[in-house]
Amino acid sequence: xxxxxxxxxxxxxxxxxxxxxxxxxxxxxxxxxxxxxxxxxxxxxxxxxxxxxxxxxxxxxxxxxxxxxxxxxxxxxxxxxxxxxxxxxxxxxxxxxxxxxxxxxxxxxxxxxxxxxxxxxxxxxxxxxxxxxxxxxxxxxxxxxxxxxxxxxxxxxxxxxxxxxxxxxxxxxxxxxxxxxxxxxxxxxxxxxxxxxxxxxxxxxxxxxxxxxxxxxxxxxxxxxxxxxxxxxxxxxxxxxxxxxxxxxxxxxxxxxxxxxxxxxx
Amino acid sequence: xxxxxxxxxxxxxxxxxxxxxxxxxxxxxxxxxxxxxxxxxxxxxxxxxxxxxxxxxxxxxxxxxxxxxxxxxxxxxxxxxxxxxxxxxxxxxxxxxxxxxxxxxxxxxxxxxxxxxxxxxxxxxxxxxxxxxxxxxxxxxxxxxxxxxxxxxxxxxxxxxxxxxxxxxxxxxxxxxxxxxxxxxxxxxxxxxxxxxxxxxxxxxxxxxxxxxxxxxxxxxxxxxxxxxxxxxxxxxxxxxxxxxxxxxxxxxxxxxxxxxxxxxxxxxxxxxxxxxxxxxxxxxxxxxxxxxxxxxxxxxxxxxxxxxxxxxxxxxxxxxxxxxxxxxxxxxxxxxxxxxxxxxxxxxxxxxxxxxxxxx
Numbered sequence: 001x002x003x004x005x006x007x008x009x010x011x012x013x014x015x016x017x018x019x020x021x022x023x024x025x026x027x028x029x030x031x032x033x034x035x036x037x038x039x040x041x042x043x044x045x046x047x048x049x050x051x052x053x054x055x056x057x058x059x060x061x062x063x064x065x066x067x068x069x070x071x072x073x074x075x076x077x078x079x080x081x082x083x084x085x086x087x088x089x090x091x092x093x094x095x096x097x098x099x100x101x102x103x104x105x106x107x108x109x110x111x112x113x114x115x116x117x118x119x120x121x122x123x124x125x126x127x128x129x130x131x132x133x134x135x136x137x138x139x140x141x142x143x144x145x146x147x148x149x150x151x152x153x154x155x156x157x158x159x160x161x162x163x164x165x166x167x168x169x170x171x172x173x174x175x176x177x178x179x180x181x182x183x184x185x186x187x188x189x190x191x192x193x194x195x196x197x198x199x200x201x202x203x204x205x206x207x208x209x210x211x212x213x214x215x216x217x218x219x220x221x222x223x224x225x226x227x228x229x230x231x232x233x234x235x236x237x238x239x240x241x242x243x244x245x246x247x248x249x250x251x252x253x254x255x256x257x258x259x260x261x262x263x264x265x266x
Numbered sequence: 267x268x269x270x271x272x273x274x275x276x277x278x279x280x281x282x283x284x285x286x287x288x289x290x291x292x293x294x295x296x297x298x299x300x301x302x303x304x305x306x307x308x309x310x311x312x313x314x315x316x317x318x319x320x321x322x323x324x325x326x327x328x329x330x331x332x333x334x335x336x337x338x339x340x341x342x343x344x345x346x347x348x349x350x351x352x353x354x355x356x357x358x359x360x361x362x363x364x365x366x367x368x369x370x371x372x373x374x375x376x377x378x379x380x381x382x383x384x385x386x387x388x389x390x391x392x393x394x395x396x397x398x399x400x401x402x403x404x405x406x407x408x409x410x411x412x413x414x415x416x417x418x419x420x421x422x423x424x425x426x427x428x429x430x431x432x433x434x435x436x437x438x439x440x441x442x443x444x445x446x447x448x449x450x451x452x453x454x455x456x457x458x459x460x461x462x463x464x465x466x467x468x469x470x471x472x473x474x475x476x477x478x479x480x481x482x483x484x485x486x487x488x489x490x491x492x493x494x495x496x497x498x499x500x501x502x503x504x505x506x507x508x509x510x511x512x513x514x515x516x517x518x519x520x521x522x523x524x525x526x527x528x529x530x531x532x533x534x535x536x537x538x539x540x541x542x543x544x545x546x547x548x549x550x551x552x553x554x555x556x557x558x559x560x561x562x563x564x565x566x567x568x569x570x571x572x573x574x575x576x577x578x579x580x581x582x583x584x585x586x587x588x589x590x591x592x593x594x595x596x597x598x599x600x601x602x603x604x605x606x607x608x609x610x611x612x613x614x615x616x617x618x619x620x621x622x623x624x625x626x627x
C-alpha cells in the first residue's frame with residue numbers, strides 16, 4: 001500500500017510540471033498563476049509570428065539532426081569494433097571513449113571555447129556546437145549500440161562475405177538491418193540530448209542562438225513566458241510522437257530479426 | 267586423384283602465440299577430409315585460413331593450383347557452414363539460400379528460384395522457402411546453411427563443427443546425410459571436429475592436430491589401428507599403454523612388453539624410425555578379452571584380477587590388474603549369451619594377441 005502511494009507520488013512529481021505546460025499555454029493571462037483566467041490560442045499565434053524564435057528552433061533542429069547522425073555513425077563504428085574485433089589496449093580505448101559520459105558539460109564547453117577561439121582562432125557557429133554535441137552524444141550512442149552489436153553473431157558478416165559479398169556490402173546487407181533498432185534508438189537519444197542541451201550551446205553559439213539559449217533569453221521578459229509555455233507544449237507533443245514512432249520501429253525490427261523483446265528502449 | 271588444396275609450410279602467429287606450425291597438407295578433389303583435434307589445437311584456424319578469414323603468417327595456400335595469398339574470402343572457390351550456422355535471421359529461408367546468387371547477375375529470377383528449390387530439396391527442406399529463418403529448429407538451420415553454401419557449387423565445402431550444436435540422435439542422422447550429400451554432389455568436404463567418432467564415421471582421410479601441428483594424417487582405419495604416437499592413440503578411442511623395451515629390429519621387431527613378456531611383432535606395427543631401447547606399446551580394449559568359464563581360446567593368456575567393472579548394457583568394460591603392470595588393463599567385452607558380469611576382485615584370465623599391439627613414439 002505504502003509502495004503504491006510512493007509510486008503515485010513519484011509519478012506526480014515527474015509529470016505534474018509537464019502537465020502545467022499545456023494548461024498555461026492555453027491560459028489567457030501573462031502571469032503564470034492559478035486561478036486560470038480563460039482559454040486562448042494567442043500564445044501559439046504569437047509563436048507562429050516570432051521570426052527570431054523560428055530561427056532558433058531551426059538552428060536547434062539542424063544541430064540536433066547533424067549531431068545525431070554524426071554521433072550515431074561514430075557509435076556504430078566503435079560498437080562494431082568493440083564487439084567484433086580484438087585489438088591492443090581495447091579496454092583502455094573503450095574506456096576513454098566513454099569518459100565524456102561523466103565529464104561535466106561546463107568543462108567540455110570551456111575547453112572547446114578555448115580550443116576554437118584561442119588556439120584555432122575560428123569563429124563560433126552552429127558547427128562548433130555540433131562538434132561539442134557529437135562529443136557528448138557519442139558515448140550515449142555507443143552504450144546503446146553496444147547492446148545491439150553484442151547480440152550479433154560475428155559469423156554473420158563472415159557468412160555474407162563467404163557467399164561472395166565484399167566487406168562493406170556484407171555489413172550493409174546483414175549487420176545493418178540487424179542493428180537498425182539500435183541505430184534508431186541511438187539517433188533519437190542523441191537528437192534529444194542535443195536539442196535541449198544548454199550549457200555548451202550557451203558558450204559556443206555565435207550570433208544565432210539555439211532554442212534553449214533563446215528561451216533562456218526570453219525568461220528575462222515575464223510577458224513572453226506564456227509563449228515559452230506554448231513552445232514547450234509543442235515540443236512535448238512532438239517528443240511523444242517521435243518516441244512512439246521509434247518504439248514501433250524497434251518492435252518491428254525485433255520481430256523481423258526474431259530476437260526476443262527485452263522491453264523498453266535504451 | 268588430383269590435388270585440390272595444397273598447403274605448404276603454413277604458419278600462423280597471433281602475437282606470441284604460434285597457432286599453426288609448419289602445416290604441409292594436400293587435400294584431393296572429391297575427398298571427405300577431416301581436421302580432428304582437441305579445442306585450441308588450431309583446426310578451426312586452419313579451416314579459416316583455407317576460407318580466407320585468416321591470413322597466413324608464413325607459407326602458401328593453393329586452391330585449384332592458384333595461390334590464395336591475395337584472394338579475399340568472397341572470391342575464393344570455397345563456401346563454409348559455420349558452427350553457429352550464421353543464418354540471416356531477418357531473411358526468409360529462400361532469401362538465405364539465394365544470398366550467394368546476388369552476384370550472379372546473368373541468372374534471371376525464375377532460374378534462381380528453381381535453384382533455391384533444388385538446393386532446399388537436396389537438404390530435405392523442400393517447400394520451406396517462405397518460412398522465416400529465425401523460426402527454424404537447430405537441425406533445420408543446419409540444413410539451410412548447407413543449402414546456402416552448396417547452391418554456389420563451390421570446389422570446397424568447409425564445415426566448422428557443424429554437428430556440435432545438435433543432440434545425439436540428430437547428430438547421427440546428419441552424419442549419414444552429410445556423407446550421402448557429399449557423394450551426391452562430389453564436392454570436396456573439409457570437416458573440423460573434436461569428435462573422433464564423427465571423424466572416423468565420415469571421413470576418407472583425417473588429419474589429427476595437436477598444438478598447431480598435424481600429429482598424424484591417415485585414413486580412419488590406419489588412424490585407429492596404427493596410431494603413430496601416444497597422443498594420437500589416446501585421442502582416438504581408448505588405448506592401454508604398456509612400457510616396452512625394443513631388443514632388436516630386423517624384418518620383425520623383437521620387443522619385451524611389461525606384463526606380457528618377450529614377443530615379436532611385424533614392422534608395420536611400429537613407427538618407421540623405431541630403434542633399440544625403451545618404447546611404449548599400445549593395445550585397444552576390444553582386442554583384449556576375458557576367458558569366461560566354459561569358453562576356450564587358442565590365443566595367449568595372462569592371469570589377472572578384476573579391479574573395476576563398468577556395465578554399459580551391450581558391453582561391459584573391465585579394468586583388470588595383471589602382474590608387473592601398474593596401470594590395470596582396460597578390456598571391453600560384449601555381453602553375449604551366457605556371459606556373466608564379473609565382480610570386482612574376481613580372479614580371471616586375460617586373452618591377448620601380439621597382432622593387435624602397436625609400438626608408439
